[in-house]
Amino acid sequence: MDHEPTDPVIDALRRAVASAPHDVALRVHLGRLLLDAGRTAEATAEAAAALAAEPTDTAAGTLMLDTLRSGSAPVSSATPSSATPSSAPPSIAPAETADDRTSFDWHAAEQEVEHLVGPAFVDDLDDDDPDLPSAFSVEDPGTRFADVGGMEHVKQRLNAAFLAPLANPELRALYGKSLRGGLLLYGPPGCGKTFIARAVAGELGARFLSVAITDVLDPYIGASERNIQAVFEAARAAAPCVVFFDEVDALGQRRSQTRSSHVRGMVNQLLTELDGISGGNEGVFVLAATNQPWDVEPAMRRPGRLDRTVLVLPPDAPAREAVFRTHLRDRPLEGVDVGVLAKRTEGFSGADIAYVCEVAAERALMDSVASGTARLIGMPDLLDALAEVRPSTRSWLETARNVVLFGEDDGTYADLRAYLKKSKR
Template sequence: MSDESPLIRSLRAAVAAAPEDVPLRLHFTELLLAEGRHDEAVTQAAVALQHAPGDEAVRDLMVRAMQLPTVGAQPPAFDWASAEQEVSDVVGPRFAADPADAGDATEAPLTSDGSGDPADASAWDIDAPGEVRLADVGGMQEVKDRLEAAFLAPMRNPELRKLYGKSLRGGLLLYGPPGCGKTFIARAVAGELGAGFMSVSLSDILDMYIGTSEKNVHGIFEAARRQAPCVVFLDELDALGAKRSRTHHSGLRNVVNQLLTELDGINAAQNDGVFVLAATNVPWDVDLALRRPGRLDRTLLVLPPDAPAREAILRYHLRERPIESVDLGKIVKATEDFSGADLAHVCESAAEYALLDSARTGTVRMIGTKDFLNAAKQIRPSSESWFASARNVAMFANDGGMYDDLVAYLKKKRKL
């Protein structure tokens, strides 16, 4: 912004240094309006509303920044579409991405010269150990406890591993309804282990040329072994490792065979430090060979967020929205069985109600509890269809107690 005046630059720096100073931000917003910077003035006024939602001066300034008419004024040709667009910049994008799903896909594998040779393990990007921990996962204490007991505790205690002859490796399958944070949990596990993280999906592996898909699978695991400790996260395992008896495409069958080879390779001592986590919404469609002992032999059911988790998710999605006197307890109660993605949708819909109401009346108002409750009434939990299918599996295909945790949950919810 080279065309800014020295005063604007100075005030911008002062506001950044004192973000909670509402009078200073209002003065800065007035100067922005004077220079015709209405978009930026709307943003600054919205932040001021967060800190002083009941301040009439702040609300009046927001109206002026948005160039909305005052109450009683009836301009003959007001551009409502333009006003909605300006407000949408303040309340965030219309469709928010789920944070438990953000960053799932990796880029297409390329070597340093751009040739994309799948045989080169250095072609695969591995994220450095992140700062996400299980403590960052809101609620879901039962899931955390099971992760700690069945997976993390043995990995954290080298003396106990040595005593019991357990090597530093493992495989875990996360399953459950879509949008419930399986990817986020996988990243949290990597953070707990201080391990790198590589997310792999079908598009990263499948190739039109014969033999290349298998080379891609091998390259992924080779990269993980070279940069151990590393978590290899196989997203949508039902697509990567579908039952070979139902797969007519030879390329997909070969991918499953190669996955089995690599998972068996984890039994070798030199492969310690490679942790394989996988996620699927339909574990009953995964090839049974992938779930045999020594491979993805441990499973964890990831259910829709419980009440503490729903509150944490709602707080996350509302952290930058202009809200006022929101009763989170009522919203949490009204959103039972909602997935994380459903909760994001509720927040988007509530913001949209307030946005359109402000545009129609010409008076900016905060998002309130009523907006969220109305949104929750209009949205059906996306997990319902999943549980309808899972119920049949739990009743008629629970061979060897594979889905005992699912059966217990359905009985608890009186759905079985």
């Protein structure tokens, strides 16, 4: 069987590339020598490996073009220098003339090397509606109220505000109920405000557009306002749509507390879009969540904007049981009583309970590592985890108590006052 002639320079370069496989310049140099030696398939493999490591490298791109122009050896049989080269000599096709280069088949060339080098840019082919503004995209939430444990009071308020009117168009027309408006969810962190916002969109069969401060805030003058406008344009194009502003106190903070014209302009634009001045908001329902409702611009709670305020409290006992079952569902258990756990986690948020389950699983895992035998997660693991974890809602409730006792009371925090009184805070 014939073999490629041995070239000590090429062999030395192969060893160097094997020890430094990510050195693009070294691969290109090796590929150039292979191409000059007529070993086109091997040169193509080296060029492909170099482009995979650095897709914008000009020398590697030039080498790839030269190898494609010099022959039509099947690239799939070529291997880069980190593997053993094929013993069979590559077939060499006649080189193109200068006149042929103007009709070079780029599509065929891409197909020939696409398994070696991925595309440098990929278009988003999953966008259901190409007419939507590209800056913000809506999504299918995939969550329903049945997935949310407890929170019955919150569900009732949401049902009256938007769900029931949407599901009963005849009654909506009879009573003149509009499919627009907003609702502000507030409460301690980790209690499911974002989760229930997704559930609202799921119940509606509507699209869901989640917006964070980082999606909107821009250092250039006027850019933040344009981003807010783009959010509502995307929502109107996808109506019925639920727009969810997380941490809205950062986006719509009190104008009296800031001297920044940039922030004030952003808040003004948000108020304008909530009013639907630049476009009708029919079918657009705005949900906002915050841990600091006292820092939100009061004008945002005016009728027609975020005109309903709902307190999302730490989960009650049935909800805590549901959260424990959710986070323990796919873990190996033995003798776990979620009812007992729910009674011992009064004041815990959903995030706190998830962390308790994580700590318990960690204890069982470390014991299994030490003993060399996997064991199940039991009540002792969960009770020990409860002894380590403190509810994260306490500091928030202390701040809320001060606001209720010493702040302005216009009835906004009536539910919060009743809860604090009931919990003897």
